[in-house]
Amino acid sequence: MASSLTKDSVRPETPGTEKTFFGHPRGLATLFMTEMWERFSYYGMRALLPLYLVAPGGLHLSAGTATAIYSVYLSLVYLLALPGGWVADRLLGPRKTVAVSGLIIMLGHLCLALPVAASFYVGLVLVAIGSGLLKANISTMVGHLYKGVDDPRRDGGFTLFYIGINLGAFIAPLAIGTVGENVNWHLGFALAALGMALGLVQYLLGGRHLAAQSNEVPTPLSAEEKKATLRKGLIWLAIAVVFYALVGGTGHFTLNWALIPLTVIGLIVPILVIARIYRDKDLEPAERSKVSAYIWFFVAAAVFWMIYDQGGSTLSLFADSSAKNTIAGWKFPVSWYQSVNPIMIMALAPVFAWLWLWLNRRGKEPSTIVKFGSGLVLVGASFFLFLAPLSIAEGGHKAAAMWLVAIYFVQTVGELALSPVGLSVTTKMAPKKYASQMMGVWFLAVTAGDSITALLSNPAVGGVNLDKMGFVALEAILAVVAGVAVWIYRKKVKALMGSVN
Numbered sequence: 001m002a003s004s005l006t007k008d009s010v011r012p013e014t015p016g017t018e019k020t021f022f023g024h025p026r027g028l029a030t031l032f033m034t035e036m037w038e039r040f041s042y043y044g045m046r047a048l049l050p051l052y053l054v055a056p057g058g059l060h061l062s063a064g065t066a067t068a069i070y071s072v073y074l075s076l077v078y079l080l081a082l083p084g085g086w087v088a089d090r091l092l093g094p095r096k097t098v099a100v101s102g103l104i105i106m107l108g109h110l111c112l113a114l115p116v117a118a119s120f121y122v123g124l125v126l127v128a129i130g131s132g133l134l135k136a137n138i139s140t141m142v143g144h145l146y147k148g149v150d151d152p153r154r155d156g157g158f159t160l161f162y163i164g165i166n167l168g169a170f171i172a173p174l175a176i177g178t179v180g181e182n183v184n185w186h187l188g189f190a191l192a193a194l195g196m197a198l199g200l201v202q203y204l205l206g207g208r209h210l211a212a213q214s215n216e217v218p219t220p221l222s223a224e225e226k227k228a229t230l231r232k233g234l235i236w237l238a239i240a241v242v243f244y245a246l247v248g249g250t251g252h253f254t255l256n257w258a259l260i261p262l263t264v265i266g267l268i269v270p271i272l273v274i275a276r277i278y279r280d281k282d283l284e285p286a287e288r289s290k291v292s293a294y295i296w297f298f299v300a301a302a303v304f305w306m307i308y309d310q311g312g313s314t315l316s317l318f319a320d321s322s323a324k325n326t327i328a329g330w331k332f333p334v335s336w337y338q339s340v341n342p343i344m345i346m347a348l349a350p351v352f353a354w355l356w357l358w359l360n361r362r363g364k365e366p367s368t369i370v371k372f373g374s375g376l377v378l379v380g381a382s383f384f385l386f387l388a389p390l391s392i393a394e395g396g397h398k399a400a401a402m403w404l405v406a407i408y409f410v411q412t413v414g415e416l417a418l419s420p421v422g423l424s425v426t427t428k429m430a431p432k433k434y435a436s437q438m439m440g441v442w443f444l445a446v447t448a449g450d451s452i453t454a455l456l457s458n459p460a461v462g463g464v465n466l467d468k469m470g471f472v473a474l475e476a477i478l479a480v481v482a483g484v485a486v487w488i489y490r491k492k493v494k495a496l497m498g499s500v501n
Contacts, residue, residue, distance in 0.1 A: 030206030037199025039168030044176025080132025104130035109193030177335025266451030305449030375418025380479030
């Protein structure tokens with residue numbers, strides 16, 4: 001919390017008298033609130049999205065098409081984090097990029113708020129672009145507030161920032177979901193736009209507290225590079241326009257077929273990026289070995305996110321059609337289930353942090369590989385648990401809400417075992433040449449997982465009913481087998497990791 005001292009009441013060079021945010025640089029308050037409001041708008045819209053897509057008062061699409069759209073949207077958000085980092089590094093710098101991203105997100109939500117199908121899809125694209133631009137840069141700006149990696153306040157600052165993320169994610173479905181489901185879908189999307197507008201306004205007003213480094217463009221493009229980049233961009237844009245014009249002109253255009261190129265991109269780009277890094281001749285043998293080990297983690301993470309992210313699509317659509325959604329006789333909106341994960345994250349994250357330290361002091365902390373494998377087994381277990389409410393629904397009854405809460409709980413525990421470890425191992429195993437880019441590579445695991453879900457659920461390709469017992473059991477088995485495989489081959493992976501534990 002900022003102190004009550006006025007700007008002119010003390011000399012700024014006097015140590016210990018500057019205003020702070022819970023003992024941290026004041027710029028952290030600006031970034032905390034920006035991220036909180038951005039997550040408020042993002043998670044609120046995300047909670048409404050699959051429900052709106054299938055609702056008779058919405059777009060009234062099939063569950064398969066809705067899941068495909070939802071999954072492609074999520075994959076694009078994480079895929080666009082890579083070019084988002086590039087824009088900041090080569091064109092605008094992190095601070096300007098975040099401001100532009102906030103404006104794009106707000107405009108996207110406003111498009112979603114319009115009761116026009118074409119405008120809705122434009123809005124989804126804009127929100128995905130804006131979220132990708134912001135995701136890649138705002139965390140970097142938090143790091144800029146501190147004096148290097150050895151600043152003792154650095155970890156605490158990121159912890160506060162993490163609370164902002166989950167606070168916004170927790171409140172969003174309760175507010176936006178309630179308005180969208182109970183009042184008007186488009187009013188709910190408009191409320192998401194208002195949230196992003198508030199975040200953008202306070203970001204611009206509080207910008208003077210941000211680090212000067214956040215204004216810098218680390219490696220600006222030369223004039224020739226700008227021309228080449230523009231030329232390549234226009235070529236790819238022309239290819240996309242010609243492709244969709246041909247498909248539409250021949251009468252073959254359908255929404256499901258329109259999603260396929262985006263799905264394929266979400267599968268191919270992660271493979272190409274990792275292959276490019278692995279084949280780089282500048283890598284030392286030890287670095288290439290670590291990249292080989294990282295491929296294991298990447299593939300396993302893609303399986304994890306493929307199942308985990310269905311919490312907002314498959315599970316949400318099941319709750320909408322086949323769950324009671326009541327507690328003690330009190331009925332609540334389906335979108336409220338999306339608040340379960342962030343509140344559990346805030347409650348359990350400190351417990352896990354304490355547990356790992358407690359085990360470490362006794363020499364019993366599980367290795368990175370074991371933690372990762374445990375996360376996979378747990379997300380698989382969540383889908384084994386999903387079989388119970390599915391069985392109840394197939395028997396013609398509505399499943400109790402607590403079944404879904406239990407599934408989200410198990411997934412959250414799995415997330416805490418895998419996600420922080422994945423972020424940590426990514427930074428530890430990154431080759432020096434790709435130290436900054438590897439975090440974007442980690443996000444590509446989410447892209448790959450969601451793209452697989454989109455491909456399977458798309459009626460034009462897989463057409464799989466993801467809420468059927470047979471396929472849910474298959475996914476659960478896949479995750480558990482992947483987790484066990486990571487554990488079985490732990491010695492091989494550990495050898496490839498070298499000195500990384």
